[in-house]
Amino acid sequence: MKIRILVSLKPGVLDPQGRAVHHALEGLGFKGVDDVRIGRTVELDVADNTSDEALTEMCEKLLANTVIENYKIEKLG
Amino acid sequence: MGFRSAVITFPGSNCDRDMAVALEQVSGTAPLRVWHGDAELPDGLDFIALPGGFSYGDYLRSGAMAANSPIMREVIRAADRGVPVLGVCNGFQVLTEARLLPGALMRNASQHFICRTVGLKVENAQSIFTSGYEAGQEIRIPVAHHDGNYFADEDTLDRLEGEGRVAFRYTENCNGSRRDIAGVLNKAGNVLGMMPHPERAVDAAHGGTDGLALFEGAMKALASA
Numbered sequence: 001m002k003i004r005i006l007v008s009l010k011p012g013v014l015d016p017q018g019r020a021v022h023h024a025l026e027g028l029g030f031k032g033v034d035d036v037r038i039g040r041t042v043e044l045d046v047a048d049n050t051s052d053e054a055l056t057e058m059c060e061k062l063l064a065n066t067v068i069e070n071y072k073i074e075k076l077g
Numbered sequence: 078m079g080f081r082s083a084v085i086t087f088p089g090s091n092c093d094r095d096m097a098v099a100l101e102q103v104s105g106t107a108p109l110r111v112w113h114g115d116a117e118l119p120d121g122l123d124f125i126a127l128p129g130g131f132s133y134g135d136y137l138r139s140g141a142m143a144a145n146s147p148i149m150r151e152v153i154r155a156a157d158r159g160v161p162v163l164g165v166c167n168g169f170q171v172l173t174e175a176r177l178l179p180g181a182l183m184r185n186a187s188q189h190f191i192c193r194t195v196g197l198k199v200e201n202a203q204s205i206f207t208s209g210y211e212a213g214q215e216i217r218i219p220v221a222h223h224d225g226n227y228f229a230d231e232d233t234l235d236r237l238e239g240e241g242r243v244a245f246r247y248t249e250n251c252n253g254s255r256r257d258i259a260g261v262l263n264k265a266g267n268v269l270g271m272m273p274h275p276e277r278a279v280d281a282a283h284g285g286t287d288g289l290a291l292f293e294g295a296m297k298a299l300a301s302a
Binding site: 013014016017020061062063065067068 | 137138141145173174179180181183184185186187188226228229253
């Protein structure tokens, strides 16, 4: 089973990297970009019987730092 | 009785030797060197140090992999028993990832790696680690980091300040840290994480000796405990 985990910074957490990229997009002449936030995608290939609980635990224990990050688990089948 | 300390080395640690030299210089006893894959800590430790560096190449997040290494389970147990644990730079990042300290260390607001000596104000001079200083004292200690931007939510920051758990603040914020925080203590006061490197300021040849009082104070506090 293919799993995609999207890790993003929580709203309100300053993202210096996103800000720098935002600045660079403006420097390239792109207009109308209001905000840029950078996250991380983690793709897993797991046994089909892997439970939702196990996936959540992977995120909570290692893949995301829940002090600053949110995560979303997507099952790609 | 000798001062029995340990320095933990992770793959990618690069300040472990400096930390060991500082501990030996101050205590007269060479610290034990412990590898990240070790399943056990030596018995009867008086002090554990997590050094700076780039453990596991900063993969995933700075300190995230090291926080889950076998030896960290033992360090967490030791910290829970009250053994003093000092985490410097990457060691601080490991301590937050291991949840021994609140908050997180994010990329510097400037995006730049900062390597220079900065001013710190000693906020709490009552802890094991800071008893060698005076409250409000200003000291100069080097920083060298890319991810030193301390973040915690407002409630946590209020709680840390209310409980006297901010050990050091930058006199000039160099990395975007919330409320200029450079070092924080756990609730029990036996775990300190700080981004600046006191072990790089223990000899006149380093350009300063303001880090000495941290190690000397800790040793004195432990000897009289």
